[in-house]
Amino acid sequence: MPYSVELLNITKRFARTIANDNVTLKVTAGSIHALVGENGAGKTTLMETLYGLYQPDAGKIRIHEKEVGIKSPHDSIKLGIGMVHQHFMLVPKLTVLENIVLGAETTKNLFLDLKKTTTEISALAERFSLSVPLNERVEDIGVGVQQRVEILKAIYRKADILILDEPTAVLTPQETTRLFKILSELNQQGNTIVLITHKLNEVMAISHRVSVMRKGRIVGELETSKTTPQEIAQMMVGRPVLLNIEKPERKITPSRLFIRNLNYVDRRGVAALNDVSFEVASGEILGIAGIEGNGQSQLVECLTGLLKPTSGSIKIGNTELVGLNPRQIFSHGFAHVPEDRIKRGLIIDFSIEENLILGMHIRFSRTFLMKRNEIRQNAKLMTERFDIRPANPSIHARGLSGGNQQKVIMARELSRNAEVIIASQPTRGVDIGGIEFIHRSLISARDSGKAIVLVSADLNEILSLSDRIAVMYSGRIVKIFPDNRVDENELGLYMTGSKGNETRQALAP
Amino acid sequence: MKLGKHLLHRRVSLPLILEHPITQNFLIPILAVVLSFAVGAIFIVVVGQNPAEVYSILFSQTLGSSYGIGQLLFKSTPLIFTGLSVALCFRAGLFNIGAEGQLQIGAFVTALVGMKTFGVPSYLEIPLLILSGMVGGGMWGFIPGYLKAKVGAHEVINTIMLNFIAAALISYFVTNIYNVPATVHTPPISPAGILPRFDKFIPGFEGSPVNFSIFVALIAAVLVWCYVDRTRFGYELRGVGFNPKAAEYGGISVSKNIVLSMTLGGAIAGLVGTNFVMGYKYYFEEGFSSGTGFMGIAVALLGLNNPFGVVLAALLFGMLDYGGLVINTMVPKELVSILQAIVIIFVISSNRIFRGIVVNYLKKRKLVVSEE
Numbered sequence: 001m002p003y004s005v006e007l008l009n010i011t012k013r014f015a016r017t018i019a020n021d022n023v024t025l026k027v028t029a030g031s032i033h034a035l036v037g038e039n040g041a042g043k044t045t046l047m048e049t050l051y052g053l054y055q056p057d058a059g060k061i062r063i064h065e066k067e068v069g070i071k072s073p074h075d076s077i078k079l080g081i082g083m084v085h086q087h088f089m090l091v092p093k094l095t096v097l098e099n100i101v102l103g104a105e106t107t108k109n110l111f112l113d114l115k116k117t118t119t120e121i122s123a124l125a126e127r128f129s130l131s132v133p134l135n136e137r138v139e140d141i142g143v144g145v146q147q148r149v150e151i152l153k154a155i156y157r158k159a160d161i162l163i164l165d166e167p168t169a170v171l172t173p174q175e176t177t178r179l180f181k182i183l184s185e186l187n188q189q190g191n192t193i194v195l196i197t198h199k200l201n202e203v204m205a206i207s208h209r210v211s212v213m214r215k216g217r218i219v220g221e222l223e224t225s226k227t228t229p230q231e232i233a234q235m236m237v238g239r240p241v242l243l244n245i246e247k248p249e250r251k252i253t254p255s256r257l258f259i260r261n262l263n264y265v266d267r268r269g270v271a272a273l274n275d276v277s278f279e280v281a282s283g284e285i286l287g288i289a290g291i292e293g294n295g296q297s298q299l300v301e302c303l304t305g306l307l308k309p310t311s312g313s314i315k316i317g318n319t320e321l322v323g324l325n326p327r328q329i330f331s332h333g334f335a336h337v338p339e340d341r342i343k344r345g346l347i348i349d350f351s352i353e354e355n356l357i358l359g360m361h362i363r364f365s366r367t368f369l370m371k372r373n374e375i376r377q378n379a380k381l382m383t384e385r386f387d388i389r390p391a392n393p394s395i396h397a398r399g400l401s402g403g404n405q406q407k408v409i410m411a412r413e414l415s416r417n418a419e420v421i422i423a424s425q426p427t428r429g430v431d432i433g434g435i436e437f438i439h440r441s442l443i444s445a446r447d448s449g450k451a452i453v454l455v456s457a458d459l460n461e462i463l464s465l466s467d468r469i470a471v472m473y474s475g476r477i478v479k480i481f482p483d484n485r486v487d488e489n490e491l492g493l494y495m496t497g498s499k500g501n502e503t504r505q506a507l508a509p
Numbered sequence: 510m511k512l513g514k515h516l517l518h519r520r521v522s523l524p525l526i527l528e529h530p531i532t533q534n535f536l537i538p539i540l541a542v543v544l545s546f547a548v549g550a551i552f553i554v555v556v557g558q559n560p561a562e563v564y565s566i567l568f569s570q571t572l573g574s575s576y577g578i579g580q581l582l583f584k585s586t587p588l589i590f591t592g593l594s595v596a597l598c599f600r601a602g603l604f605n606i607g608a609e610g611q612l613q614i615g616a617f618v619t620a621l622v623g624m625k626t627f628g629v630p631s632y633l634e635i636p637l638l639i640l641s642g643m644v645g646g647g648m649w650g651f652i653p654g655y656l657k658a659k660v661g662a663h664e665v666i667n668t669i670m671l672n673f674i675a676a677a678l679i680s681y682f683v684t685n686i687y688n689v690p691a692t693v694h695t696p697p698i699s700p701a702g703i704l705p706r707f708d709k710f711i712p713g714f715e716g717s718p719v720n721f722s723i724f725v726a727l728i729a730a731v732l733v734w735c736y737v738d739r740t741r742f743g744y745e746l747r748g749v750g751f752n753p754k755a756a757e758y759g760g761i762s763v764s765k766n767i768v769l770s771m772t773l774g775g776a777i778a779g780l781v782g783t784n785f786v787m788g789y790k791y792y793f794e795e796g797f798s799s800g801t802g803f804m805g806i807a808v809a810l811l812g813l814n815n816p817f818g819v820v821l822a823a824l825l826f827g828m829l830d831y832g833g834l835v836i837n838t839m840v841p842k843e844l845v846s847i848l849q850a851i852v853i854i855f856v857i858s859s860n861r862i863f864r865g866i867v868v869n870y871l872k873k874r875k876l877v878v879s880e881e
Contacts, residue, residue, distance in 0.1 A: 306758065327760030336758070344758045349751040354744065358759035365741035372739075 002065055004029040004161050004192040005050065010059035012045055019045040020056070021216040027161075029064075032183065032193045034203040034224070037213030038236055038431030039402055043196045044086075046213070047163050051083045052076040063161070082154025083163040088146050092139035096132050097121065100153045124155055128185050143291075144175035151182065162186065163194045168202060172291055173459060173492040180206050198236075198432065199460075200229040212236055237433045245439045248447060250467045255279035256451045257420050262312035264298050264475075272298040273309065274475040280451040282419070285442065287466025287484070288455045291495050295475035296455045297339060300424045303453070304336045305329040316420060330359050335418035337409055339425040339455070345409045346397045353379035353393035356412050378415075386411040387437070403434035410441055421445060424455040439465060459488060473497045534818070537863055538811060541855035542825065548855075549848040556840050563836050570835040571828045577835075579707060579717030585827025586719075586784040587612070587798070589726035591805025592812055592819035593733050594650075594778035598664075599814045600737055601770035602750035607653060607668025608778040609802025610675035611646040615779020617679050618645030619786045620793030621687065623698025634701035638787055639725065639780065646779015647772045649675060654771025658764035664771065672802070683795045694794035704788040720788030722780075727820065729777060734816040736773075746770055778802060807853045825852075 005027040012020040019042045027033045037043045049056050052070040061068055063079045070076050073083075090099050097114065100121055106113045118134060125131055130148045138146060147167060154162055164183075168176045183206060187193055197203060203210050204224060212220045212235040220235045233241045257280040264273035272295050280286045290296055301307040303314060305326040314321045316332055324332070338344035346355050353375050357364045364371050364378070379393030386407045388400070397405055406426065413421065423442065427435040442465060446452050456462050462469060462484075469481040471494040478500030493499040550560035571577045591608040598605035622641040626634060653667035687695045704721040708714040737743040748756040749766040757763050785797050808826055812818030826849065833845030855862075 304758075325760070325762070326758060327762075330760050338758055343752070343754050345755065347748050347752045347755045347759075350748065358748070358755070361741050361744050361759070365744075368740045368742070370739060370741055370744060 001028045003027060003062070004064060005194070006060075006062035006065075007046065007050060008060040008062065010046065010049060010056045010061075012042075012049055012054055012056050018216050020049065023059075023213075023216070023218050025211055025218060027192055027194060028209070029192055030187065030190055031208045032187050032195060032206055034195045034197060034207035034210040035213065036196075036198055036200070036203055036210060036232060036236060038198065038433065039429055040431070041213040041236070042216040043213050044165055047083065047165065047194065047196060050076065051081060051163060077157050077159070080158060080160045081163065082151075082157060082159025082161065084147065084150040084154065084165065084167060086165040086169065088143075088150055090138045090146060090149060093137060095135050095137055096141065096149050097134040099138055099149060100134075100156050104157055121152065121156060125152060128152075128155065128182060128189070130155075130182055143170045144172070144178070147171070147179065148182070151186075155186075160190065161192045161194070163196070165196045166198070167195070168197070168199060170292065170457070172495050173488045174496060176202075200232055201460075203232065204229060214238060233432055237431075239433075241432055241436055245436070245443060245464055247443050247465070250284050250446075253281045253283050253449075256282045256316060257453070258313070258315040259303070260313040260315075262299070262302060262314065263310045264295075264302055264307060265310045266298070272475050273302065273312075276312070276472075276475075276477050278470055278477055278480060280420070280453055282451050283446055283449045284467040285446050285452040285454050285465050287462040287469045288453065288472055289459060289462045289469055289491055289495060290455075290457075290472035292457050294472045294495075296424070296472055298475075299472070300336070300339065300422055300453075300455055303329075303422050304334060304338075327359070330416065330418075333419035335413035335416045335421045337413050337421070337423040337426050339428070341402075341405050341409055346405055348398040348405075349396055351394050351396055352383065352388065352400070352408055355397050355408050356382050356393075356415075358412060360412070360416065382408075382411040382415065386441075402429040403431050406430050406434065406438065410438055414441060414445060419450060421450050421452045422455075423452060425457060426454070427456075427458065427461060435461075459491060463488070463491075471495055471500065473500060534813060534815070537859050538813070538818075538856060540863065541811075541859040542852055544859075545848065545851040545855045548851050549844070552844055552847055553840060556844070558839050563839055566839070567832040567836050571832050575711070575713030576715065576717050577831070579714040579719040580831040581824065581828045582723050583717060583719040583784070583789075583827075584830040585823045586723045586726050586788075587781040587801045588804055588808050588823035588826050589723075589730060589820055590780045590784075591778050591802050592808030592823050593726075593729055593805075593816060594646075594774040594802075595805045595809035596812060596814040596816065596819050597733055597737065597746075597777065598770055598774040599809055600750050601746045601766060602753065603654075603657070603767065603770055603774070604665050605650070605668055605771065605774045605778075606665055606806065607650065607671050607775070607802070608805045609798065609800065610668070610672035611649040611775040611778035612781035612798055612802050613675045613679055614649040615642040615644075615646030615775075616782030616786050616797070617682070617695075617793050618642060618779070619782035620695045620698055623702045623786065624687075624696050624792075626702070627699040629699065629701055631701040634699055635704065635787070638698070638702045639783055642779040642782040642786075643776035644779070645782075647776035650775015650778070651768065651772040654768040657771070658767045680795055683793065689792075692794075693796070694790070694792045697791045698786060700791075702787055703791060704783060706788065718789045720784070722783040722788040725780060725783050726823075729780060730816040730820050733777070737816070742769075778805070804849075807849070810853065811856045 003026045007023060007025045010020050010023045023046055035043050045054060048054050050061065052073045052075050061070060068079060091102065097118060101117050106117050121134065130152050132145055132148050132152060133141065138149065167179060171179060183193055195207060207224045210222050210224050210232060211218055212232060214236060260277050262273050262276040263271065266272050276299060278286065288296055298307060302309045305324055305328065309322055319332060321329055321332060342348060347358065356379050357375055364375050376393060382388065383391040383393060388404050388407045388411065397408060427438050430438060442452060454462065454465055463486065466484045469484055469486055470477050471479045471491065473495060474497060479494045546564065553560040553563050571581050591612060594608045594611065595605050619638050619642040623638050626637065629637065649671060653664045653671060656662040656667055657664045683693055683695060689696055706718060706720045708717060737746060745756065745761045745766055748759065748761055749763050753763045781801060786793055804826060808819055808822045811822035829845050829849050833842045
């Protein structure tokens, strides 16, 4: 079998770290090759090197059995390489058609020949069942469609080697299924596909071969049909990992947190939250599923005092919390793991020890002066208990990996001794080892009697941790499932609004 | 293998020297100053003088005699105040261009209170006048802080505008209401409010107006350091400066801290009056400051917004200020302004420039292959 892509002994260094250390990766022509590994393992760097965004410090690249020099994406596109980045590279104000042709325009007498292009693109789209509305603006279409636009863009540039970086991170189960169909179709017509992912079920579902990266090296290459998720996970982390978290039965307790008819209308007059009501009991995890942007962020910010709801009530026991500021809400027994750790959760130019007391800094000071010894003690305890690395409390949070930054936040929020924990996307961008740890922390917090609201775009996370599952769509809670024995596809139907008109449903367990 | 590992270690860690606090906080600023003197030498040659000679006079006349040192300290004192003012606001993420206006108002209020409080004993009068300066300057810092916090008006625009308003207001009062006829200065303050000059105690300083306000400045530096780096208010201030959204998340009021920081910044700038009004002329005179507030920005930059760095930077700029007068006979005094400007440019760009130079050097020797 010939190879489409051969990356031979690629080494890429950044100032402090080796992102790729003598990496060799060979992709058979016409195959789907999964590239898996934890965050920071070097997958994206390797693929961006192939795409010409980085120059390797050492090593060779061969495409279709010929050695090539790729200096920029311009070169790689000419060689038939297309890349769909994790964050789409589309111009929101331009139409789908304009985005597709951007940089590869067909012109007639100095003018864009849109007629000809439209026919060409429609034909392409039909061939690969990549239907997209060509004349709509990109800002008006959903992420799933945007992704199809990215794929179409690559194919329009005659790519026969397609790299996709974490393509399912933003998709619903239905959209994922559809994407995989498209990828299979592309593959059957002779295209080679490299799929960067950390979701092992996807690897199993679609790839022919899988390469595992750890700390900048390839640690194994396996034939997908002859391996198991456990084996891959162990290779990724370097030790056995529990993929499915064990969780004891929940004890039925009365509700502790009461949300009633919460509304939030944002500055543009859009109702981001529409009559949201639910309850959470001590000792349970209520999972809130939904595609991002359906009001989850606003819900979390209303619950934590960062936004003031337009109307409605949030009560802990009998105490009304609407109108209180974040500090007062913390003091009523709340903890909050925010969805965006860099923007909200951490002050990255603060040291680890300073970050570990954010929101508790009054507790750690006298009238004026900070209690430096206690802050240091606290940091030592936390770095040890939560295995934060490096375990040097005086270095800046900026210098930590994503997983360790998240551990700092988890450590801080769990050390508040709160009654209610609002955790939003707690494992986003965290590697498998870190995810396992964070999940275990949440479960043990639940078992010690905390009421937990878990907002996550990751359905597996919702399904494996939650005791009950609420689905948000378009600012509403469209369904509350009384347990977590829910079919993913059914959940998907609620998440996309295809189902869910029940007006009355049980709010509490 | 052993050799390989060793090489690898060197390759990765050498650029880290650049990140070391000593390099960042001392070596790079010092190198920037040395380099700017080197570039300044070119200008000296252009005007037909010998740089070595000019510089040796510059240094010997400022650092070589107690009179010179006295002059240097006198020139540095207001720069410490304004540098601290700008630096404190910087740490809260605010760009205070209004130190000039704040110091004018502060000094004027000091003089005003001083001339109305004859008969108060020294141990009350001195604290009272110091406090008056802080209140005046603080008020002038509060306004842009409040506007920023409440309506989001940018502090840069407002502090600039308030500089003009301060100048116009003071001009009106000093020429029309509180002036000694035919002058642009106020009547003298109560003698009880005078901060003594050093030459009263040490004859070597004879003729130099350096006075006890330098101690006020040094105490202010220590207090600012303590406030910013050791208190919970400083924790909040720095949090807001680094990341207001995360500060808000942590229960810190962003608007309160903006108002507080601008007010404190103004209060510190308002202390400039201790040097001129309480320590030198004993009255307020229109136009006494000549841009000290703006120099404070340069001082804060060179001092890396650290209070002790600010003191060192203020001493350097104070030396250049006085040094300009010393070498005036040999080269145009504008040369010193050029030198000050070059220092600022080098300090601002030094980190990048030196990083580039060092990385290039390492690359040539194959010690570092790539840079992020």
